[in-house]
Amino acid sequence: MESETPIPEGWVSVPLNQLVSPSTEKVEPADDPDAFYIGLEHIEPNTTRIVGHGFARDTKSTKTRFISGSILYGKLRPYLNKVSIPDFDGVCSTDILVFPPSDAADTRYLMRFLSTSAVVDFATHQSSGMELPRTNYLKLGQLQIPIPPLAEQRRIVARLEALLADTDQVRGRLDAVEEAMQRFRQAVLGAACSGRLTEGWREEHIVLQETSWELSKLQDMGNWSTGGTPPRQIKSFFAGNIPWVKSGDLNDGVIADTEERISKEGLDNSNAKILGDYLISATFKY
Structure with missing residues (x-):
């Protein structure tokens, strides 16, 4: 180059x-x-x-x-x-x-x-x-x-890292905004799924309601299972073009890409699901 x-x-x-x-x-x-x-x-x-x-x-x-x-x-x-x-x-x-x-x-x-x-x-x-x-x-x-020259290399690095430190401070503030937005999003989702978001509408249209809300368990709303990673020691399992989703690939409900991909052989040796499933991380951050 x-x-x-x-x-x-x-x-x-x-x-x-x-x-x-x-x-x-x-x-x-x-x-x-x-x-x-x-x-x-x-x-x-x-x-x-x-x-x-x-x-x-x-x-x-x-x-x-x-x-x-x-x-x-x-x-x-x-x-x-x-x-x-x-x-x-x-x-x-x-x-x-x-x-x-x-x-x-x-x-x-x-x-x-x-x-x-x-x-x-x-x-x-x-x-x-x-x-x-x-x-x-x-x-x-x-x-x-x-x-x-070596002395200039070091001056360049010092100046660059000072500028990047300023960038990191801005990023930290943006991360705080993002965290606040995530909390707001979860609050809105919680209000929507509990009925609070449309409570006023229901009070105004109570005569038109024909059904009532029901509380159900997740286990009664579909078939649930955990995934199973194909053996990593078999390299051919991880040498394909089928996206392999890990918890780190889940980003606010969106999967833009996956870091790993598996082969058809790897898929056959896993408990993976392909289309139409809901994915929920089994590792939680408090």
Whole structure:
């Protein structure tokens, strides 16, 4: 990817593969069961934030080891833009490229560049695989990175992170508004489904009412069942194009997309339902 914008004087353009190389150190979960585990689900899209972690003992397949300060770059579905730097040692999914700290460039500067929309577009177009698109280091390594002097890299990072901190404050306020809107929405739904929302109308049209409300249990209103995840150790089950809905994919009654997809074989080995069902998360947040 060649930059269309001329770089400032004193900067150089260097391919990524001359700056960093991915770690090749692998580990079996059983050999380090208490290690922190980072999967793609633990990296928030577009923000470079790590939003949790698991433990190696909860995983099955071979993982990649990383050290604190490494860049983690999600190569599966690169359009999700999952890039971050953990402040702890651990292991991660092999769908994440691990770039250890390098003297060739400031790590945080490099992470910020890898999360730009230009890099997301490049990695997405260089991906292979229709159902599970992935990029790889051979392709990503061709990226031309504009590199300023080290001191300027650090000034850029400091200025950028100060601006992003201001953005996070605004986001926090918007999240508070969103939370208030969610409470209002739930209050309106509760009023509607209890009859309070139309109480005045019923009082005015009482002579026209021919039926009364009934209180019913959910178990009497349909067939209810829990889902069943196909065995994750069988990779072919998770290599299809059928959307696999998890609780994290439910967003205020709307499912815009799913992080995972399963195959027909995987579907046949699950208790999943396909069309016309109501989905209710079995994990509740108080």
